[in-house]
Amino acid sequence: MNRLHIVFGSLMGLALAGCGPLQAPLPARLDDGQQKAVNESWEQTLSPVDRFSKQSLLDFLLLTNTYQFGVDKLEFRSEKSFSGGVVVMEVRFDRSSPERDLFTVTVQDRPGKVLRQERYGREQIERSYSELHIEAGVIRHKRDQGIASPEELRKLEAYEARHALVNSVLPAPPEDKGKKPHDQRPKK
Numbered sequence: 001m002n003r004l005h006i007v008f009g010s011l012m013g014l015a016l017a018g019c020g021p022l023q024a025p026l027p028a029r030l031d032d033g034q035q036k037a038v039n040e041s042w043e044q045t046l047s048p049v050d051r052f053s054k055q056s057l058l059d060f061l062l063l064t065n066t067y068q069f070g071v072d073k074l075e076f077r078s079e080k081s082f083s084g085g086v087v088v089m090e091v092r093f094d095r096s097s098p099e100r101d102l103f104t105v106t107v108q109d110r111p112g113k114v115l116r117q118e119r120y121g122r123e124q125i126e127r128s129y130s131e132l133h134i135e136a137g138v139i140r141h142k143r144d145q146g147i148a149s150p151e152e153l154r155k156l157e158a159y160e161a162r163h164a165l166v167n168s169v170l171p172a173p174p175e176d177k178g179k180k181p182h183d184q185r186p187k188k
Contacts, residue, residue, distance in 0.1 A: 024129045025091050025103040026122055027068045035095075038070030071095070085109040098122065131159055 030038065045052065045060055052060065061067045068074055076091040088106045101122040107115045136159040142148035143156060 024125050025089070025120070026101050026125055027071065027074055027091075027093050029095070029098060029122075030070050035070055038066065042066070085115065132162060135159065136163070 041064075045057075071093070072095045074091065074093040076089075078089045080087050080089075085108045088104075088108065090102075090104045090106075092100065092102045092104075094100050103120040103125060104117065105120075106117045109115055136156060139148055139152045139156040139159075142152060148156070
């Protein structure tokens, strides 16, 4: 059991370093050292394949996020009905082909006719995530300290306008009790 705690600890450290469960619509790409640690942990966990109980295997997956963290391939599909039909969101990730990482949003009418389809690659997703979550927060902090440049303040105004548009249509996601909210949108 001690070895399992070492595996959990190693992967939890990596997971808590900012690679939590799908904070953006593609899983994080790991550097070589992180990927090696994940691979070695899987080898230890599954050698032999029945080494841990059903519950321990589930605990491993939940505590380390390895159902999406450091995987070789990941496909995810979700659907949400609305009055005009359904929106289908699909994530495709292949560690060996980073150029193929894709998040697709398809809006269909009730019979299934495609009304709109948008495709987002990793670069656009990571840039947008960085702008809305990281850069906006950094500039907001600099603004509050009185050290933000005029250019940074213009960027912040644009980022906050993007947040305001989202806030005007969608509610903030529910917060987990005892955890910090992931939503970095400014409060109204």
